[in-house]
Each structure stands twice: as structure tokens, then as C-alpha cells.
Amino acid sequence: MMRERLAINQITTPTWSLEQAIAGYARHGVRGVGVWRDKLAECGVARARRLLRDADAWVPSLCKAGDLALLRERGPGAALADCRQAIDEAAEIGAGAVVFVCGGGAAAGLARARMEVRDLLREAAPLAAQAGVKLGIEPFHPMHAAERGCVNTLAQALRLCQEAGPGCGVVLDVFHTWWDPDLYDSLAPHCLPHIATVQLCDWRVPTRHPVNDRAMMGDGAADLAGLLACLARSGYAGPYEVEIFSTDWWERDPDEVVRIAVDRCRTLLSNP
Amino acid sequence: MMRERLAINQITTPTWSLEQAIAGYARHGVRGVGVWRDKLAECGVARARRLLRDADAWVPSLCKAGDLALLRERGPGAALADCRQAIDEAAEIGAGAVVFVCGGGAAAGLARARMEVRDLLREAAPLAAQAGVKLGIEPFHPMHAAERGCVNTLAQALRLCQEAGPGCGVVLDVFHTWWDPDLYDSLAPHCLPHIATVQLCDWRVPTRHPVNDRAMMGDGAADLAGLLACLARSGYAGPYEVEIFSTDWWERDPDEVVRIAVDRCRTLLSNP
Numbered sequence: 049m050m051r052e053r054l055a056i057n058q059i060t061t062p063t064w065s066l067e068q069a070i071a072g073y074a075r076h077g078v079r080g081v082g083v084w085r086d087k088l089a090e091c092g093v094a095r096a097r098r099l100l101r102d103a104d105a106w107v108p109s110l111c112k113a114g115d116l117a118l119l120r121e122r123g124p125g126a127a128l129a130d131c132r133q134a135i136d137e138a139a140e141i142g143a144g145a146v147v148f149v150c151g152g153g154a155a156a157g158l159a160r161a162r163m164e165v166r167d168l169l170r171e172a173a174p175l176a177a178q179a180g181v182k183l184g185i186e187p188f189h190p191m192h193a194a195e196r197g198c199v200n201t202l203a204q205a206l207r208l209c210q211e212a213g214p215g216c217g218v219v220l221d222v223f224h225t226w227w228d229p230d231l232y233d234s235l236a237p238h239c240l241p242h243i244a245t246v247q248l249c250d251w252r253v254p255t256r257h258p259v260n261d262r263a264m265m266g267d268g269a270a271d272l273a274g275l276l277a278c279l280a281r282s283g284y285a286g287p288y289e290v291e292i293f294s295t296d297w298w299e300r301d302p303d304e305v306v307r308i309a310v311d312r313c314r315t316l317l318s319n320p
Numbered sequence: 321m322m323r324e325r326l327a328i329n330q331i332t333t334p335t336w337s338l339e340q341a342i343a344g345y346a347r348h349g350v351r352g353v354g355v356w357r358d359k360l361a362e363c364g365v366a367r368a369r370r371l372l373r374d375a376d377a378w379v380p381s382l383c384k385a386g387d388l389a390l391l392r393e394r395g396p397g398a399a400l401a402d403c404r405q406a407i408d409e410a411a412e413i414g415a416g417a418v419v420f421v422c423g424g425g426a427a428a429g430l431a432r433a434r435m436e437v438r439d440l441l442r443e444a445a446p447l448a449a450q451a452g453v454k455l456g457i458e459p460f461h462p463m464h465a466a467e468r469g470c471v472n473t474l475a476q477a478l479r480l481c482q483e484a485g486p487g488c489g490v491v492l493d494v495f496h497t498w499w500d501p502d503l504y505d506s507l508a509p510h511c512l513p514h515i516a517t518v519q520l521c522d523w524r525v526p527t528r529h530p531v532n533d534r535a536m537m538g539d540g541a542a543d544l545a546g547l548l549a550c551l552a553r554s555g556y557a558g559p560y561e562v563e564i565f566s567t568d569w570w571e572r573d574p575d576e577v578v579r580i581a582v583d584r585c586r587t588l589l590s591n592p
Contacts, residue, residue: 154525154541158499191463193499194525194541204501227430227465229476253426253466269426269466 054313055080055108057247057291058087061302066091070103072302076310079105082245082289083143085112085134093140100141107143108245108287109184109219110134114168116151116161116198124168131172131183138181144287145184145244146176147219153198161198169212177215184219184244185209191258192224201225202234209242217244221291223262226251226270237282246279247291248272248313260295265312272316288317326585327352327380329519329563330359333574338363342375344574348582351377354517354561355415357384357406365412372413379415380517380559381456381491382406386440388423388433388470396440403444403455410453416559417456417516418448419491425470433470441484449487456491456516457481463530464496473497474506481514489516493563495534498523498542509554518551519563520544520585534566537584544588560589 056073058064058081064072066087073081081100088096088110100107113134119127134146148169153161169183176183187205188197199205202218202225209216220243225231235243250268255261265272276288290309297305328345330336330353336344338359345353353372360368360382372379385406391399406418420441425433441455448455459477460469471477474490474497481488492515497503507515522540527533537544548560562581569577 157543158541159543159546162501189463190461190499191527191530194523194527199501200499201501227462227472229434229471229473251466255463255466258463269430271429271431274431 050077050314050317051079053080053287054078054310054317055082055287055289056306056309057082057109057111057289058084059111060290060292060297060309061305062298064302066096067099070099070105073306074103074105075303076306078306078310079103080108080287080289081105082109082111082291083107083141085110085137088137088141093137097141107141108289109145109147110138110141110143111147112149113146114148114150114172116156116164119151119164119168120155127168128171131168132175135172135176135179135181135183139179143181145182145217145219148183148185150185150188150197150199152193152195154194158193158198165199166208166211169208169216173212173215175215182217182244183215184217186219186221187224189224201228201230203230206234206239206242217242219245219247221247222270222272222275223249223251226275231275232278235278235282240282240284243284243286245287245289246284247289249290249292257295260293262292262294264292264297264308265290265316276316288313322349322586322589323351325352325559326350326582326589327354327559327561328578328581329354329381329383329561330356331383332562332564332569332581333577334570336574338368339371342371342377345578346375346377347575348578350578350582351375352380352559352561353377354563355379355382355413357382357409360409360413365409369413379413380561381417381419382410382413382415383419384421385418386420386422386444388428388436391423391436391440392427399440400443403440404447407444407448407451407453407455411451415453417454417489417491420455420457422457422460422469422471424465424467426466430465430470437471438480438483441480441488445484445487447487454489454516455487456489458491458493459496461496473500473502475502478506478511478514490514491517491519493519494542494544494547495521495523498547503547504550507550507554512554512556515556515558517559517561518556519561521562521564529567532565532567534564536564536569536580537562537588548588560585
């Protein structure tokens with residue numbers, strides 16, 4: 049399943065261009081590439097499509113759209129336009145999902161921010177459905193509720209997903225959700241079709257920075273084997289995507305980082 | 321309701337002894353004192369009882385017992401003995417609750433740590449019931465799941481509470497729970513008898529330290545007015561306890577900190 053389902057997200061190797069990432073991951077047998085929009089813009093969408101096709105590569109997710117900061121600064125129309133553009137880009141490169149990052153609740157208050165997210169999703173989801181792309185809500189760790197993401201559990205994301213209808217999905221990231229006592233209950237078989245991609249890393253102990261101190265799979269406190277077993281039992285057949293925000297790992301040779309990540313995934317994914 | 325229900329937790333004024341805290345809070349009209357066991361030991365339990373009685377003061381909570389670190393180091397018997405001692409101390413000074421701090425899940429793995437907490441609670445709750453004290457499980461913020469507290473939502477604490485039976489309650493701290501999308505649902509009237517005390521502070525934006533950077537009520541992102549209104553609607557009649565872990569506030573004159581806290585609470589509690 050490594051070839052069809054394993055991907056690496058570009059943020060894991062931020063010094064590489066998209067072209068370098070496609071080639072670099074392929075050197076380690078990985079054809080899945082989680083793409084960021086700034087890297088995509090740098091490469092050009094049409095050229096990216098060719099590079100991906102020529103390398104026989106595929107894209108689990110395109111990051112990101114949806115942040116309430118944009119809505120706050122330039123209004124709901126601008127936020128929707130940004131979603132639309134991200135959806136178009138995702139469709140062009142054949143990405144399965146656009147990562148919908150909700151943005152924090154401090155500016156508007158958490159309750160109002162959550163309603164704004166719901167409203168934006170309701171408008172943007174049909175556009176995604178039309179384009180054959182999932183708009184993937186990413187629940188963020190509760191420590192990010194004020195500043196980065198006001199949707200904070202998988203259950204909450206799934207409720208939003210059902211309210212917004214077809215076109216909406218969930219991006220499940222281990223870093224944000226590993227602590228959740230209801231995580232496995234929320235991964236019941238009937239919820240699985242909503243999971244657009246599963247992003248892997250580990251929870252470093254201690255976590256010295258709220259964003260950029262994630263651990264490599266196996267080096268932290270998250271029960272990855274338990275999560276993968278739960279997903280397998282429920283029938284999850286989607287991508288696994290390594291995504292490591294880490295100033296420590298960013299300082300290392302990207303080829304070494306990818307080699308280690310693939311090695312860890314081989315162990316994890318062979319015993320689900 | 322200020323006199324009967326408002327308390328200040330000693331950690332808000334850590335340079336004060338228990339005697340100084342009782343007198344200091346009383347200068348600002350506050351008779352409720354959240355006590356820490358190290359300060360209690362320093363004062364002596366019998367002397368503390370007299371000081372509290374003479375000042376017409378009352379104790380919402382005694383902090384803390386239950387940490388899995390103790391269980392890990394010295395076994396379940398030692399952890400239970402520590403709970404028993406804390407319960408005895410709480411009964412002696414008339415405290416409503418012992419704050420049960422669960423401890424983190426990194427050492428044993430989160431699932432196993434949670435089972436250990438459940439087992440310890442089942443054994444310790446009858447002791448608390450017998451002593452007329454609540455053993456108050458404190459759900460900790462999910463960012464503390466690995467190192468400090470493996471019970472991370474109010475709903476999870478309430479489930480544990482029901483499993484452990486009489487003697488068990490919940491300590492609800494705004495800092496740990498303000499982000500929870502299910503918080504108000506978990507505060508339905510039938511759950512209210514389990515809430516032993518409600519600890520107030522605010523969520524600083526940004527939060528620069530995971531433990532010691534809490535904000536004064538009104539200075540952060542938490543919807544305190546919304547929470548208090550929800551508690552009032554559900555019929556909560558227990559204590560409100562100011563508890564501010566903050567290196568910033570700890571540097572200020574304790575009398576000024578208490579004056580400001582009481583002032584903020586007066587506004588908050590007069591418009592629930």
C-alpha cells in the first residue's frame with residue numbers, strides 16, 4: 049500500500065521546490081505529494097500538473113484555504129473567492145482535498161468564529177463538490193483555538209461536514225487530535241468516507257513550540273499504531289501523509305528526513 | 321453572592337503564606353480560599369483550621385492529589401495513600417473538594433494512563449464520600465495530555481465521575497476547557513451536581529508558556545460571560561474560584577492582584 053497511499057507533505061522539506069519534492073520523494077519510492085499553494089504558485093499550476101504526471105505522482109491535499117483572518121480583513125466574499133481559487137488549483141493538479149484551515153476565534157469570539165466557519169463552508173462546499181474535490185476541514189489542536197483554528201475536535205469537524213453537505217470532508221492530523229478521548233469513537237465506519245487524508249507526525253515531549261516542534265513518527269507520545277489499527281478496522285482506504293512542522297527536522301538534509309520518514313512508515317503501515 | 325461563592329486560589333498569590341492569604345483576601349471582602357497542600361503543611365492543619373474559623377473563611381478546594389507520576393514512582397498503594405491523606409486534610413479544614421490532578425499519559429501511553437486514573441478513582445472515591453469531600457477530577461488542557469493531565473474534556477471527566485460513584489466530582493477550570501465545543505452541552509442541569517468548583521482566569525493571546533501564562537478575567541479570549549450565564553441557567557450554586565498561574569501577575573503586589581481580580585469578578589458575577 050506504500051505506493052498508492054503514502055504521501056509526504058511539502059512542509060516536511062520546506063527548502064525543496066515542488067519540482068525538487070516530487071523528485072526527492074520519488075527517490076525514496078513515495079509518489080504522493082502534499083502540496084502547498086505558495087510552492088504551487090512558484091512552480092506554476094500547468095507546469096506542476098506536467099511534473100506530477102511525468103513522475104506518476106498524486107496529490108492527497110493542497111494547503112490551504114479558508115482562514116478567518118482573510119474574512120476579517122477583506123470580508124466573506126474574499127474568503128469565498130480564495131476557497132474557489134484553491135479548489136480550482138486542486139482540481140487542476142488532481143488533488144483529493146483542499147485543506148480548510150479555519151483560523152482562530154480570538155478576534156470575533158469563539159462562538160461567532162465557529163458560525164462564520166460554518167457559513168463559509170456551506171457556501172464553498174458546493175463549489176468543491178462540483179470540482180470533484182473535498183474541502184477538508186482540519187480540526188486544530190485546542191491550544192490553537194484562539195489564534196489558528198477554532199474547530200478543535202474530529203467530532204466537531206464531522207458535524208460541520210454533515211451540515212455543509214457534499215464537497216466537505218475532514219483532514220485528520222495526528223498532532224492536532226491524538227489526545228482526544230473520543231477520537232476512536234469518531235472514526236466509526238460511517239464517518240470514514242468523510243476523512244480526506246490522515247496526516248502523520250508525533251507529539252514531542254515536551255513540545256517546545258506550539259507550531260514548529262512536531263516529532264517524527266515513533267519519537268513521541270501519540271499512539272500511532274493504535275490510530276492506524278482503528279482506521280484499518282473501520283475500513284479507511286485513503287492517504288497517509290507525513291507532515292512534520294519542526295525547526296529541528298527542517299535543519300537536516302531533506303533526503304535524510306524523507307528516508308527516515310519512509311522507514312518509520314514502512315513499519316507502521318505494514319502492521320496496521 | 322460574592323461573600324458566599326467567591327474564592328481566590330492561593331496560587332494566585334504564591335508569595336503569601338496561608339495565614340497571609342486568608343487575611344489578604346478578607347481585606348478585599350473575599351472569604352473563600354483555595355488552599356494548596358504545601359502551604360497547608362507549612363501552616364499546620366490544626367492551625368489552619370483555627371485561622372479559617374476565626375476569619376469566617378471557607379475552602380472550595382485543596383490542591384492536589386492523584387498524580388500518576390507518584391503511582392509510576394511508588395506504586396498504586398502510594399497514590400491511594402496520598403489521596404487518602406489529602407481527603408483527610410480536606411475534611412479537617414472543611415474543604416469542599418480535593419483537586420484530583422490526573423498526571424500525563426506519556427510514560428505509560430495515553431490509553432493505559434487513563435485506565436490507571438479510572439482505577440485509582442474507583443478506589444479513592446469511597447474514601448472521599450465517607451469523609452464528606454468531593455474528589456474533584458480536573459480535566460486538563462489537551463496540550464498537557466502527555467505531561468500533566470490525561471483527562472482532557474469535561475465530558476470525559478463526567479464519565480469517570482459516574483464510573484467512580486459518590487465521592488467523585490469535577491473541578492472545572494476555564495483555562496483548560498474554554499475551547500471545548502461541547503462545553504455547554506456538558507453543563508446540562510443533570511451534570512451540575514458533579515461540579516465541585518469553577519476556577520476562573522482567562523486565555524492569554526498569545527499564551528507564551530503552557531502553565532504560567534494565564535490572563536486575568538477579561539483580558540483574554542475565553543467567553544467568561546457566556547460560561548457563567550450557562551452555569552446560572554443550569555442552576556450551578558457552587559463556588560467561583562479565581563486561579564491565576566502567571567509569572568506576570570506573580571511579580572505584582574498581591575494586594576493589587578486581589579483587588580483587580582475581585583473587581584473583575586464583581587462585574588462578571590453581577591450579570592450572569
